[in-house]
Amino acid sequence: MLPEWVYHRCPEISAVHREAAIARQAHLTKPTGALGRLEQLAIELAGLQATEQPRAARVPIIVFAGDHGIAAQGVSAYPQAVTIAMMANFASGGAAISVLARELGSSLEVVDAGTLATDAMTGVVVDKPRTGTRDFSTEAALTLAELAFAFEAGQRAVARTATNRPDLLIFGEMGIGNTTASAAIAASLLSVSAEEIAGSGTGVDAAGRAHKARVIDAAIALHDAAGASPEKIMCDVGGLEIAAISGAIIAAAQARIPVLIDGFIVSVAALAAVRLNPSCQPFLLPSHQSAEQGHRLVLRALNVQPLISLDLRLGEGSGAAIALPLVRSACSLHNGMATFAEANVPDRPS
16 A cells, blocks of 8 residues: 555535536626636636636646666667756756746746656756666566655655645656556556557657557566556556656645646556545546547546647646646636626526
8 A cells, every 4th residue: 555645535626616607607798608618627627726716827837757667678769868868958947848837937846756867956856766667577667665655755746836825736757768657557557458558659660669569568467467456557567757746646636736637648647646546536637638649548537638639749747838828718717707797798588
Protein backbone atom coordinates (compact mmCIF):
# COMPACT_ATOMS: atom_id res chain seq x y z
CA MET A 1 0.00 0.00 0.00
CA LEU A 2 1.00 3.60 -0.57
CA PRO A 3 0.85 6.23 2.20
CA GLU A 4 -2.59 6.43 3.79
CA TRP A 5 -3.33 9.95 2.51
CA VAL A 6 -3.34 8.69 -1.08
CA TYR A 7 -6.62 6.88 -0.41
CA HIS A 8 -8.36 9.66 1.56
CA ARG A 9 -11.60 10.82 -0.02
CA CYS A 10 -11.61 14.07 -1.98
CA PRO A 11 -14.28 16.76 -1.34
CA GLU A 12 -17.68 16.38 -2.97
CA ILE A 13 -18.79 18.65 -5.77
CA SER A 14 -20.83 21.51 -4.28
CA ALA A 15 -24.32 20.76 -5.57
CA VAL A 16 -25.54 24.17 -4.34
CA HIS A 17 -22.99 26.10 -6.38
CA ARG A 18 -23.37 23.85 -9.40
CA GLU A 19 -27.14 24.36 -9.44
CA ALA A 20 -26.68 28.11 -9.00
CA ALA A 21 -24.35 28.12 -12.01
CA ILE A 22 -26.89 26.20 -14.08
CA ALA A 23 -29.57 28.72 -13.11
CA ARG A 24 -27.33 31.67 -14.01
CA GLN A 25 -26.49 30.18 -17.41
CA ALA A 26 -30.22 29.89 -18.10
CA HIS A 27 -30.68 33.66 -17.63
CA LEU A 28 -27.65 35.06 -19.44
CA THR A 29 -28.29 37.10 -22.59
CA LYS A 30 -27.84 34.27 -25.08
CA PRO A 31 -29.85 31.36 -26.42
CA THR A 32 -29.76 28.31 -24.16
CA GLY A 33 -26.63 26.28 -24.88
CA ALA A 34 -25.26 28.81 -27.35
CA LEU A 35 -21.79 28.75 -25.76
CA GLY A 36 -21.65 24.97 -25.93
CA ARG A 37 -19.06 23.26 -23.79
CA LEU A 38 -17.88 26.57 -22.33
CA GLU A 39 -21.16 26.72 -20.42
CA GLN A 40 -20.69 23.24 -18.99
CA LEU A 41 -17.08 24.01 -18.14
CA ALA A 42 -18.09 27.04 -16.07
CA ILE A 43 -20.81 25.04 -14.33
CA GLU A 44 -18.44 22.21 -13.43
CA LEU A 45 -15.81 24.64 -12.15
CA ALA A 46 -18.37 26.40 -9.97
CA GLY A 47 -19.23 23.08 -8.34
CA LEU A 48 -15.62 21.98 -7.96
CA GLN A 49 -14.44 25.30 -6.54
CA ALA A 50 -17.61 25.72 -4.43
CA THR A 51 -18.12 29.28 -5.64
CA GLU A 52 -20.66 31.36 -7.53
CA GLN A 53 -17.83 32.86 -9.60
CA PRO A 54 -15.59 30.14 -11.08
CA ARG A 55 -12.00 31.28 -11.63
CA ALA A 56 -8.99 30.38 -13.75
CA ALA A 57 -6.75 33.37 -13.09
CA ARG A 58 -4.10 31.84 -10.82
CA VAL A 59 -2.86 28.69 -12.55
CA PRO A 60 0.66 27.58 -11.55
CA ILE A 61 2.44 25.04 -13.75
CA ILE A 62 4.62 22.31 -12.25
CA VAL A 63 6.85 20.19 -14.50
CA PHE A 64 8.18 16.91 -13.07
CA ALA A 65 11.25 15.34 -14.69
CA GLY A 66 12.54 11.78 -14.45
CA ASP A 67 14.80 9.32 -16.23
CA HIS A 68 13.97 5.75 -17.23
CA GLY A 69 16.11 2.64 -17.28
CA ILE A 70 14.03 1.32 -20.17
CA ALA A 71 15.75 3.91 -22.39
CA ALA A 72 18.65 1.42 -22.60
CA GLN A 73 16.42 -0.70 -24.87
CA GLY A 74 16.46 1.89 -27.66
CA VAL A 75 12.83 2.99 -27.31
CA SER A 76 13.46 6.71 -27.89
CA ALA A 77 14.73 8.76 -30.82
CA TYR A 78 16.76 10.92 -28.42
CA PRO A 79 19.61 10.10 -26.01
CA GLN A 80 18.93 10.06 -22.29
CA ALA A 81 21.12 13.15 -21.74
CA VAL A 82 18.27 15.21 -23.19
CA THR A 83 16.26 14.87 -19.96
CA ILE A 84 18.76 16.86 -17.88
CA ALA A 85 19.42 19.34 -20.69
CA MET A 86 15.72 20.04 -21.08
CA MET A 87 15.26 20.38 -17.33
CA ALA A 88 17.83 23.19 -17.45
CA ASN A 89 16.03 24.66 -20.46
CA PHE A 90 12.76 24.77 -18.51
CA ALA A 91 14.44 26.52 -15.60
CA SER A 92 16.22 29.06 -17.80
CA GLY A 93 13.06 29.95 -19.71
CA GLY A 94 13.84 28.54 -23.16
CA ALA A 95 11.38 25.65 -23.42
CA ALA A 96 7.89 25.77 -24.92
CA ILE A 97 6.22 25.51 -21.52
CA SER A 98 8.44 28.32 -20.24
CA VAL A 99 7.23 30.57 -23.05
CA LEU A 100 3.62 29.58 -22.48
CA ALA A 101 3.90 30.17 -18.73
CA ARG A 102 5.12 33.72 -19.37
CA GLU A 103 2.35 34.31 -21.90
CA LEU A 104 -0.27 33.11 -19.41
CA GLY A 105 1.18 34.89 -16.39
CA SER A 106 1.65 31.53 -14.67
CA SER A 107 4.46 30.58 -12.33
CA LEU A 108 6.57 27.60 -13.43
CA GLU A 109 8.21 25.19 -11.01
CA VAL A 110 10.55 22.46 -12.22
CA VAL A 111 10.90 19.37 -10.02
CA ASP A 112 13.62 16.77 -10.47
CA ALA A 113 11.55 13.79 -9.37
CA GLY A 114 14.05 11.20 -10.57
CA THR A 115 16.50 12.23 -13.28
CA LEU A 116 20.09 11.05 -13.55
CA ALA A 117 21.34 14.48 -12.49
CA THR A 118 23.72 14.39 -9.53
CA ASP A 119 24.51 18.12 -9.27
CA ALA A 120 22.22 20.89 -8.09
CA MET A 121 20.71 23.01 -10.86
CA THR A 122 19.57 26.61 -10.49
CA GLY A 123 15.80 26.90 -10.61
CA VAL A 124 15.14 23.19 -10.06
CA VAL A 125 13.62 21.62 -6.94
CA VAL A 126 15.25 18.23 -6.26
CA ASP A 127 12.87 15.75 -4.64
CA LYS A 128 13.73 12.18 -5.64
CA PRO A 129 14.39 8.80 -4.05
CA ARG A 130 16.90 7.68 -6.70
CA THR A 131 18.47 8.75 -10.00
CA GLY A 132 16.31 7.16 -12.65
CA THR A 133 14.25 3.98 -12.64
CA ARG A 134 15.58 0.50 -13.25
CA ASP A 135 15.23 -1.10 -16.68
CA PHE A 136 11.79 -2.69 -16.42
CA SER A 137 12.54 -5.06 -19.28
CA THR A 138 14.65 -7.06 -16.81
CA GLU A 139 13.47 -6.04 -13.31
CA ALA A 140 10.87 -3.91 -11.56
CA ALA A 141 11.33 -0.21 -12.23
CA LEU A 142 10.71 0.85 -8.62
CA THR A 143 10.35 -0.50 -5.12
CA LEU A 144 7.17 0.33 -3.23
CA ALA A 145 9.15 2.68 -0.96
CA GLU A 146 10.49 4.56 -4.00
CA LEU A 147 7.02 4.77 -5.48
CA ALA A 148 5.67 6.13 -2.19
CA PHE A 149 8.43 8.74 -2.11
CA ALA A 150 7.44 9.91 -5.60
CA PHE A 151 3.79 10.23 -4.62
CA GLU A 152 4.79 12.33 -1.64
CA ALA A 153 7.04 14.47 -3.85
CA GLY A 154 3.90 15.27 -5.84
CA GLN A 155 2.03 16.07 -2.64
CA ARG A 156 4.86 18.36 -1.50
CA ALA A 157 4.81 20.23 -4.82
CA VAL A 158 1.08 20.89 -4.45
CA ALA A 159 1.60 22.04 -0.86
CA ARG A 160 4.25 24.54 -2.01
CA THR A 161 1.97 26.12 -4.59
CA ALA A 162 -1.21 25.91 -2.48
CA THR A 163 0.00 28.82 -0.34
CA ASN A 164 -0.78 31.06 -3.35
CA ARG A 165 -4.37 29.75 -3.48
CA PRO A 166 -4.37 28.52 -7.11
CA ASP A 167 -7.63 28.31 -9.02
CA LEU A 168 -6.38 25.39 -11.13
CA LEU A 169 -3.14 23.49 -11.53
CA ILE A 170 -1.29 22.27 -14.62
CA PHE A 171 1.21 19.42 -14.37
CA GLY A 172 3.77 18.67 -17.06
CA GLU A 173 6.53 16.11 -17.48
CA MET A 174 9.87 15.47 -19.08
CA GLY A 175 11.82 12.23 -19.34
CA ILE A 176 13.38 10.31 -22.21
CA GLY A 177 11.63 6.94 -22.23
CA ASN A 178 8.51 8.13 -20.44
CA THR A 179 6.09 7.46 -23.30
CA THR A 180 7.25 3.84 -23.07
CA ALA A 181 6.67 3.72 -19.31
CA SER A 182 3.30 5.45 -19.71
CA ALA A 183 2.23 3.07 -22.46
CA ALA A 184 3.23 0.12 -20.27
CA ILE A 185 1.21 1.50 -17.35
CA ALA A 186 -1.82 2.18 -19.56
CA ALA A 187 -1.67 -1.22 -21.29
CA SER A 188 -1.49 -2.91 -17.89
CA LEU A 189 -4.30 -0.86 -16.35
CA LEU A 190 -6.55 -1.33 -19.38
CA SER A 191 -5.50 -4.93 -20.12
CA VAL A 192 -4.82 -4.19 -23.79
CA SER A 193 -1.81 -4.91 -25.99
CA ALA A 194 1.01 -2.41 -26.32
CA GLU A 195 0.29 -2.26 -30.05
CA GLU A 196 -2.96 -0.45 -29.21
CA ILE A 197 -1.28 2.02 -26.87
CA ALA A 198 2.32 2.68 -27.88
CA GLY A 199 2.89 5.73 -30.06
CA SER A 200 5.85 7.40 -31.72
CA GLY A 201 6.86 9.34 -28.62
CA THR A 202 9.86 11.52 -29.46
CA GLY A 203 9.47 10.62 -33.11
CA VAL A 204 10.50 7.00 -33.64
CA ASP A 205 9.58 5.53 -37.02
CA ALA A 206 7.24 2.61 -37.63
CA ALA A 207 9.94 0.05 -36.93
CA GLY A 208 10.87 1.89 -33.75
CA ARG A 209 7.27 1.96 -32.59
CA ALA A 210 6.91 -1.77 -33.25
CA HIS A 211 10.09 -2.39 -31.24
CA LYS A 212 8.72 -0.27 -28.40
CA ALA A 213 5.48 -2.28 -28.38
CA ARG A 214 7.39 -5.58 -28.25
CA VAL A 215 9.51 -4.35 -25.33
CA ILE A 216 6.39 -3.27 -23.45
CA ASP A 217 4.46 -6.50 -24.06
CA ALA A 218 7.44 -8.58 -22.97
CA ALA A 219 7.86 -6.54 -19.80
CA ILE A 220 4.17 -6.78 -18.91
CA ALA A 221 4.38 -10.55 -19.33
CA LEU A 222 7.60 -10.72 -17.30
CA HIS A 223 6.02 -8.91 -14.35
CA ASP A 224 2.51 -10.36 -14.80
CA ALA A 225 1.35 -6.75 -14.68
CA ALA A 226 -1.77 -6.90 -16.88
CA GLY A 227 -4.81 -6.24 -14.71
CA ALA A 228 -2.71 -6.02 -11.54
CA SER A 229 -3.23 -3.39 -8.84
CA PRO A 230 -2.18 0.17 -9.73
CA GLU A 231 0.47 0.02 -7.01
CA LYS A 232 2.07 -3.11 -8.50
CA ILE A 233 1.85 -1.80 -12.06
CA MET A 234 3.56 1.46 -11.18
CA CYS A 235 6.32 -0.39 -9.34
CA ASP A 236 6.77 -2.85 -12.20
CA VAL A 237 6.82 -0.49 -15.20
CA GLY A 238 6.33 3.05 -13.89
CA GLY A 239 8.35 6.23 -13.71
CA LEU A 240 9.17 8.59 -10.88
CA GLU A 241 7.84 11.72 -12.61
CA ILE A 242 4.67 9.84 -13.61
CA ALA A 243 4.12 8.71 -10.02
CA ALA A 244 4.80 12.21 -8.73
CA ILE A 245 2.10 13.55 -11.05
CA SER A 246 -0.36 10.90 -9.85
CA GLY A 247 0.36 11.95 -6.28
CA ALA A 248 0.05 15.63 -7.17
CA ILE A 249 -3.33 15.05 -8.85
CA ILE A 250 -4.72 13.31 -5.77
CA ALA A 251 -3.28 15.95 -3.43
CA ALA A 252 -4.72 18.77 -5.56
CA ALA A 253 -8.17 17.17 -5.63
CA GLN A 254 -8.05 16.66 -1.87
CA ALA A 255 -7.37 20.41 -1.56
CA ARG A 256 -10.33 21.17 -3.88
CA ILE A 257 -8.05 22.37 -6.69
CA PRO A 258 -9.11 21.19 -10.18
CA VAL A 259 -6.34 19.99 -12.51
CA LEU A 260 -6.19 20.83 -16.21
CA ILE A 261 -4.87 17.52 -17.54
CA ASP A 262 -2.21 17.59 -20.26
CA GLY A 263 -1.43 14.93 -22.86
CA PHE A 264 -0.76 11.20 -22.94
CA ILE A 265 1.71 10.88 -20.08
CA VAL A 266 -0.16 13.12 -17.64
CA SER A 267 -3.42 11.42 -18.64
CA VAL A 268 -1.90 8.03 -17.79
CA ALA A 269 -0.80 9.43 -14.43
CA ALA A 270 -4.39 10.67 -13.99
CA LEU A 271 -5.77 7.23 -14.85
CA ALA A 272 -3.51 5.65 -12.24
CA ALA A 273 -4.62 8.29 -9.72
CA VAL A 274 -8.30 7.55 -10.41
CA ARG A 275 -7.73 3.81 -10.06
CA LEU A 276 -6.09 4.44 -6.68
CA ASN A 277 -8.56 7.08 -5.49
CA PRO A 278 -11.74 7.28 -7.61
CA SER A 279 -12.95 10.36 -5.73
CA CYS A 280 -10.37 12.52 -7.54
CA GLN A 281 -12.05 11.87 -10.91
CA PRO A 282 -14.36 14.95 -10.93
CA PHE A 283 -11.38 17.27 -10.47
CA LEU A 284 -9.83 16.25 -13.82
CA LEU A 285 -10.43 18.75 -16.62
CA PRO A 286 -9.05 17.34 -19.90
CA SER A 287 -7.29 19.89 -22.10
CA HIS A 288 -6.49 18.19 -25.40
CA GLN A 289 -6.18 14.93 -27.30
CA SER A 290 -2.61 14.44 -28.40
CA ALA A 291 -1.21 12.74 -31.47
CA GLU A 292 -0.03 9.79 -29.33
CA GLN A 293 -2.24 6.92 -30.48
CA GLY A 294 -2.94 5.61 -26.98
CA HIS A 295 -4.20 8.92 -25.65
CA ARG A 296 -7.68 8.40 -27.07
CA LEU A 297 -8.03 5.11 -25.19
CA VAL A 298 -6.86 6.67 -21.93
CA LEU A 299 -9.27 9.60 -22.29
CA ARG A 300 -12.07 7.14 -22.96
CA ALA A 301 -11.15 5.18 -19.83
CA LEU A 302 -11.26 8.44 -17.85
CA ASN A 303 -14.67 9.19 -19.41
CA VAL A 304 -13.66 12.74 -20.39
CA GLN A 305 -13.82 14.77 -23.59
CA PRO A 306 -10.85 17.05 -24.39
CA LEU A 307 -11.38 20.73 -25.19
CA ILE A 308 -9.10 20.80 -28.23
CA SER A 309 -7.25 18.50 -30.62
CA LEU A 310 -4.23 20.04 -32.34
CA ASP A 311 -2.07 16.93 -32.96
CA LEU A 312 0.30 17.99 -30.19
CA ARG A 313 2.77 15.49 -28.73
CA LEU A 314 5.25 17.71 -26.93
CA GLY A 315 4.27 17.08 -23.32
CA GLU A 316 5.70 19.48 -20.72
CA GLY A 317 2.15 20.60 -19.86
CA SER A 318 2.05 22.53 -23.14
CA GLY A 319 -1.35 21.28 -24.32
CA ALA A 320 -2.98 22.20 -21.03
CA ALA A 321 -1.34 25.63 -21.14
CA ILE A 322 -2.62 26.20 -24.68
CA ALA A 323 -6.15 25.23 -23.58
CA LEU A 324 -6.13 27.46 -20.48
CA PRO A 325 -7.39 30.59 -22.31
CA LEU A 326 -10.55 28.65 -23.20
CA VAL A 327 -11.12 27.90 -19.51
CA ARG A 328 -10.53 31.55 -18.67
CA SER A 329 -13.00 32.59 -21.35
CA ALA A 330 -15.61 30.20 -19.95
CA CYS A 331 -15.22 31.79 -16.51
CA SER A 332 -15.28 35.36 -17.85
CA LEU A 333 -18.41 34.72 -19.87
CA HIS A 334 -20.18 33.10 -16.95
CA ASN A 335 -19.25 35.81 -14.48
CA GLY A 336 -19.35 38.88 -16.72
CA MET A 337 -22.32 38.52 -19.04
CA ALA A 338 -25.52 40.32 -18.11
CA THR A 339 -28.74 38.47 -17.44
CA PHE A 340 -31.83 39.27 -19.48
CA ALA A 341 -33.22 41.20 -16.52
CA GLU A 342 -30.00 43.18 -15.96
CA ALA A 343 -29.76 44.15 -19.63
CA ASN A 344 -33.47 44.84 -19.99
CA VAL A 345 -33.59 42.38 -22.88
CA PRO A 346 -36.78 40.38 -23.42
CA ASP A 347 -36.27 36.79 -22.25
CA ARG A 348 -37.62 33.71 -23.95
CA PRO A 349 -41.30 33.00 -23.26
CA SER A 350 -41.59 30.70 -20.24
